[in-house]
Amino acid sequence: MSTQVRTCPKCFRLMWLKSEQYEWVDNVTIRTKCPHCQSTVRFSLITQGANATGPKMGH
Ligand SMILES: [Zn+2]
Numbered sequence: 398m399s400t401q402v403r404t405c406p407k408c409f410r411l412m413w414l415k416s417e418q419y420e421w422v423d424n425v426t427i428r429t430k431c432p433h434c435q436s437t438v439r440f441s442l443i444t445q446g447a448n449a450t451g452p453k454m455g456h
Pocket residue numbers: 405406407408409410431432433434435436
């Protein structure tokens with residue numbers, strides 16, 4: 398997985414995340430610490446592939 402660019406949900410600043418800077422929570426979710434506000438934040442990475450169509454709710 399390459400570098401991820403995400404907006405922090407806490408302070409709304411952009412984060413560039415290299416692979417060694419975040420950890421996988423499950424197959425589609427990463428967890429990292431915002432370098433700006435130091436909050437622990439999670440992001441879903443469902444952007445492509447078979448899981449891209451429709452939300453995965455409940456299971
Ligand atoms: Zn932040």
